[in-house]
Amino acid sequence: LSSFKIAVIPGDGIGQEVMPEGLKIIELAANSVGITLELMQLDWACADYYLAHGVMLPEDWKKQLDGVDAIYFGAVGWPEVVPDHISLWDSLLQFRREFDQYINLRPVRTFAGVPFPLAGKAPGDIQYSIVRENTEGEYSSVGGVMFANTDREVVVQQSVFTRHGADRVLKYAYELAASSAPDSRRLTVATKSNGMAISMPWWDERAKAMSNNYPDVVWDKQHIDILCARLVLQPERFDVIVATNLFGDILSDLGPATTGTIGIAPSANLNPERVFPSLFEPVHGSAPDIAGKGIANPVGMIWSGAMMLDFLTQGDSRGRQAHDVILKAIEMVLANGPRTPDLGGDASTKEMGDAIAALV
Amino acid sequence: LSSFKIAVIPGDGIGQEVMPEGLKIIELAANSVGITLELMQLDWACADYYLAHGVMLPEDWKKQLDGVDAIYFGAVGWPEVVPDHISLWDSLLQFRREFDQYINLRPVRTFAGVPFPLAGKAPGDIQYSIVRENTEGEYSSVGGVMFANTDREVVVQQSVFTRHGADRVLKYAYELAASSAPDSRRLTVATKSNGMAISMPWWDERAKAMSNNYPDVVWDKQHIDILCARLVLQPERFDVIVATNLFGDILSDLGPATTGTIGIAPSANLNPERVFPSLFEPVHGSAPDIAGKGIANPVGMIWSGAMMLDFLTQGDSRGRQAHDVILKAIEMVLANGPRTPDLGGDASTKEMGDAIAALV
Ligand SMILES: CC(C)[C@H](C(=O)O)[C@@H](O)C(=O)O
Ligand SMILES: CC(C)[C@H](C(=O)O)[C@@H](O)C(=O)O
Numbered sequence: 001l002s003s004f005k006i007a008v009i010p011g012d013g014i015g016q017e018v019m020p021e022g023l024k025i026i027e028l029a030a031n032s033v034g035i036t037l038e039l040m041q042l043d044w045a046c047a048d049y050y051l052a053h054g055v056m057l058p059e060d061w062k063k064q065l066d067g068v069d070a071i072y073f074g075a076v077g078w079p080e081v082v083p084d085h086i087s088l089w090d091s092l093l094q095f096r097r098e099f100d101q102y103i104n105l106r107p108v109r110t111f112a113g114v115p116f117p118l119a120g121k122a123p124g125d126i127q128y129s130i131v132r133e134n135t136e137g138e139y140s141s142v143g144g145v146m147f148a149n150t151d152r153e154v155v156v157q158q159s160v161f162t163r164h165g166a167d168r169v170l171k172y173a174y175e176l177a178a179s180s181a182p183d184s185r186r187l188t189v190a191t192k193s194n195g196m197a198i199s200m201p202w203w204d205e206r207a208k209a210m211s212n213n214y215p216d217v218v219w220d221k222q223h224i225d226i227l228c229a230r231l232v233l234q235p236e237r238f239d240v241i242v243a244t245n246l247f248g249d250i251l252s253d254l255g256p257a258t259t260g261t262i263g264i265a266p267s268a269n270l271n272p273e274r275v276f277p278s279l280f281e282p283v284h285g286s287a288p289d290i291a292g293k294g295i296a297n298p299v300g301m302i303w304s305g306a307m308m309l310d311f312l313t314q315g316d317s318r319g320r321q322a323h324d325v326i327l328k329a330i331e332m333v334l335a336n337g338p339r340t341p342d343l344g345g346d347a348s349t350k351e352m353g354d355a356i357a358a359l360v
Numbered sequence: 361l362s363s364f365k366i367a368v369i370p371g372d373g374i375g376q377e378v379m380p381e382g383l384k385i386i387e388l389a390a391n392s393v394g395i396t397l398e399l400m401q402l403d404w405a406c407a408d409y410y411l412a413h414g415v416m417l418p419e420d421w422k423k424q425l426d427g428v429d430a431i432y433f434g435a436v437g438w439p440e441v442v443p444d445h446i447s448l449w450d451s452l453l454q455f456r457r458e459f460d461q462y463i464n465l466r467p468v469r470t471f472a473g474v475p476f477p478l479a480g481k482a483p484g485d486i487q488y489s490i491v492r493e494n495t496e497g498e499y500s501s502v503g504g505v506m507f508a509n510t511d512r513e514v515v516v517q518q519s520v521f522t523r524h525g526a527d528r529v530l531k532y533a534y535e536l537a538a539s540s541a542p543d544s545r546r547l548t549v550a551t552k553s554n555g556m557a558i559s560m561p562w563w564d565e566r567a568k569a570m571s572n573n574y575p576d577v578v579w580d581k582q583h584i585d586i587l588c589a590r591l592v593l594q595p596e597r598f599d600v601i602v603a604t605n606l607f608g609d610i611l612s613d614l615g616p617a618t619t620g621t622i623g624i625a626p627s628a629n630l631n632p633e634r635v636f637p638s639l640f641e642p643v644h645g646s647a648p649d650i651a652g653k654g655i656a657n658p659v660g661m662i663w664s665g666a667m668m669l670d671f672l673t674q675g676d677s678r679g680r681q682a683h684d685v686i687l688k689a690i691e692m693v694l695a696n697g698p699r700t701p702d703l704g705g706d707a708s709t710k711e712m713g714d715a716i717a718a719l720v
Contacts, residue, residue: 077554084554085561093555117592119479143518143558153523157559158503163513194437194444195453195609198503199517201445225609226645228588229617232477249555249585250610257589285586 003036004069004312007277011045012087013286014296014349015074021298021353022072026305028360029326033318035309040068046078046087056082056090062098065277070308071095073281074301078288089141092281096134099276101269102165103172104132104248105307106283108255108265113335114343116260121235126259128238131173132248134269136165139245161199161244163206170210172272173242177217180239187214189221190243190251203244224250231255252283261342263297264334266304268311280308297340298353299330306330329359363396364429364672367637371405372447373646374656374709375434381658381713382432386665388720389686393678395669400428406438406447416442416450422458425637430668431455433641434661438648449501452641456494459636461629462525463532464492464608465667466643468615468625473695474703476620481595486619488598491533492608494629496525499605521559521604523566530570532632533602537577540599547574549581550603550611563604584610591615612643621702623657624694626664628671640668657700658713659690666690689719 010019023039030037042064043049044057056076058064065071076091077084095101108130110116110123118126143157170189177187189207193200204221211219222230224247230237231254243251256265265283282300290296306326313319333355339345340352347355370379383399390397402424403409404417416436418424425431436451437444455461468490470476470483478486503517530549537547549567553560564581571579582590584607590597591614603611616625625643642660650656666686673679693715699705700712707715 083561085557088554089557115479117477117479117481119475119477121477139555139557141557142516145558145562151523155521155559155562156502157519157556159517159519161515163511192606192609194448195499195606196517197445197449197499197501198505199515201443202505202515225613226622228610228614229622232592232614232617233621246552246555249552250588253585254588254592254614257592261593262586262589 002034003038005038005040005067007040007042007065007068007071009042009044009071009073011074011076011286012047012078013075013288013291014284015045015076015286017291017294017296017349018282018298018301019072019074021349021356022301022305024353025302025326025329025357025360026309028357029306029322030309032325032360033322035313035318035322044091045076046082050082050087056087057094068277069312070277071279072305072308073279075282075284075286077286080288093139095279096269099271099279100135101271101276101279102133102135102168103268103270103272104134104252105268105270106130106132106252106255106265108252108259110259111264111331111334113337113339114260114264116258118232118235118258125236128235128255129176129240130248130252130255131169131176131240131242132252133165133169133243133245135245137161137245159199161203166203166206167210170207170242173240174210174214174217177240178214184239185217186239187217187219188227188238188241189219190224190227190241190247191221192224192247194223207242227251228254231258256283261297262300263340263342264299264303266300266307268304268307270311278311280304294348294350295341296349297342298349299334302326302353302356303330325360326356329356332359362394363398365398365400365427367400367402367425367428367431369402369404369431369433371434371436371646372407372438373435373648373651374644375405375436375646377651377654377656377709378642378658378661379432379434381709381716382661382665384713385662385686385717385720386669388717389666389682390669392685392720393682395673395678395682404451405436406442410442410447416447417454428637429672430637431639432665432668433639435642435644435646437646440648453499455639456629459631459639460495461631461636461639462493462495462528463628463630463632464494465628465630466490466492466612466615466625468612468619470619471624471691471694473697473699474620474624476618478592478595478618485596488595488615489536489600490608490612490615491529491536491600491602492612493525493529493603493605495605497521497605519559521563526563526566527570530567530602533600534570534574534577537600538574544599545577546599547577547579548587548598548601549579550584550587550601550607551581552584552607554583587611588614591618616643621657622660623700623702624659624663626660626667628664628667630671638671640664654708654710655701656709657702658709659694662686662713662716663690685720686716689716692719
């Protein structure tokens with residue numbers, strides 16, 4: 001296959017600003033290896049679509065995405081206009097669930113030129129991947145309020161875990177660890193079995209059962225509280241971390257923070273079987289506080305695009321090649337500038353994007 | 361009141377090792393201000409009591425604790441012998457719930473002499489208090505397994521929040537912020553209303569409702585993922601953070617990690633109405649990996665004891681005075697040594713405890 005159809009959803013806030021940079025660069029890289037991208041622009045966001053229609057997505061959104069190979073997604077959210085739980089549940093989280101993007105893969109690493117805040121650590125100490133369950137668990141829509149608006153008000157929300165859901169994300173994580181270099185075959189399972197005494201001991205059991213299939217992987221489980229502490233104090237201990245939806249969410253903002261900025265962090269929401277389109281988005285959100293200034297760091301968006309090219313052509317070296325060319329260009333611009341303000345520079349989003357594009 | 365009855369539960373692992381240092385120092389400080397402590401030693405832990413009786417606590421534990429003013433608690437947990445979810449639920453978490461210790465107060469600060477891992481930050485940048493809800497929320501015992509041991513296995517666990525429970529912890533946190541120095545009256549409410557769309561938007565509403573009573577407090581809410589990132593990147597932004605049970609647990613390991621070690625972090629599990637005894641314990645756990653070596657940092661235990669003296673005599677300056685004397689001694693020993701290995705020194709637990717005791 002040499003041509004892929006991509007749905008492009010810039011979204012809100014800085015999503016609008018980083019998307020053009022991402023597109024510019026993935027098109028260049030794709031063309032250079034003989035891949036054609038057919039882009040379908042969609043205005044499904046708070047700012048445009050919701051304001052006009054009162055909902056986040058058109059009713060026939062699935063039909064409109066029929067035949068799409070991947071979704072390239074900026075960021076959704078504009079809390080002044082649409083409460084976050086509506087804008088996110090009816091957009092990003094809906095894609096993740098209904099397209100069964102059950103893996104959220106989030107690499108964490110340092111780059112030369114990006115000062116990272118951990119004193120006493122070497123840049124190479126921070127290099128791991130977070131594999132986050134992306135469809136179930138704590139992000140459930142089951143629950144409700146009783147005795148509403150009275151002193152007796154009670155709110156329950158269920159976390160729902162399935163063996164199907166746990167086993168497939170654990171398997172993916174063990175596979176990733178097993179296929180790493182021999183000295184990087186460590187897997188850490190995030191848990192909280194001492195406090196969440198129903199779901200988490202069960203999760204630990206599933207991890208243990210899966211470990212039997214991967215004798216080469218050295219695994220352990222760590223409670224989420226101390227695990228967060230260790231991402232700061234001993235990041236060199238980690239190669240692959242697998243976590244539930246909520247814990248993966250937390251770890252994958254914290255990890256990038258230890259590399260200096262979450263502006264560079266990418267993520268891939270994968271349906272590994274390719275039955276549904278996968279979705280690629282930066283870890284940062286719409287960032288209303290800096291939106292409109294043209295100073296957002298475009299690297300998370302661009303790197304996510306590189307992951308998209310790699311995933312799309314799996315089994316075909318061209319996607320890998322396009323990915324690597326982009327990463328190399330990102331590395332060089334992070335090292336030598338121009339850099340956006342979050343990295344201590346004064347470049348605009350576009351200047352940084354142009355510099356990366358020039359190297360691709 | 362000049363005499364208080366304290367239940368002493370050293371517990372497992374390093375709990376056994378740090379407790380004698382804590383006791384030595386709080387007795388000295390208490391005596392110096394004319395307070396008498398009547399200590400009741402209890403062996404309720406995995407290592408002793410569980411091995412002998414097959415349960416964590418005697419059936420009449422409440423009766424045995426009748427008339428006790430506070431519980432001084434080391435750490436419980438010995439996962440090789442008792443699964444964590446049993447040892448903790450039937451001990452520490454049971455005390456918190458049944459004694460309605462609904463506030464878990466965890467101060468976070470740096471000390472001269474303790475190198476902290478955040479490059480580019482000044483020691484004074486990290487100084488805030490975490491107020492954690494301590495009885496409900498995500499730590500519930502409601503839920504179960506369906507289709508057990510089959511491919512269709514489903515596990516649900518409910519988070520249960522009550523208006524009663526949310527409002528009282530929010531109130532405590534707003535009061536704490538309101539009574540701080542004028543330039544430290546900021547309150548951050550940890551949330552995750554974009555992902556946990558039933559319970560957390562409700563929690564945000566309760567926070568907003570409470571804020572109306574505290575016009576002097578500048579408050580905001582932050583999603584737990586970005587909040588964790590900011591404890592690393594911008595700790596100077598925080599004065600008081602209020603959080604649900606699980607989020608408070610995570611933040612209060614991460615916060616101390618940014619100060620260099622969780623070995624120094626204290627906590628107070630408070631029943632502010634004093635209907636039931638409150639419980640004071642270091643944030644670190646039983647740490648099986650370093651137990652038995654006599655190298656555990658005793659500061660978390662000692663500082664927790666200082667918080668206990670302060671709380672016991674509230675409204676009486678002697679407790680405050682005893683607290684301050686201990687804190688001053690901790691500060692001096694952290695600055696000048698001797699220090700335990702987690703602080704880069706080679707002192708034993710006892711040597712460090714003795715040094716602090718000598719200054720009290
Ligand atoms: C041991 C564990 C159950 C406990 C908790 O999660 O509350 C601990 O981590 C803490 O922070 O006090
Ligand atoms: C925006 C929000 C719902 C989302 C999440 O919690 O999953 C984001 O934080 C992320 O990590 O992708």
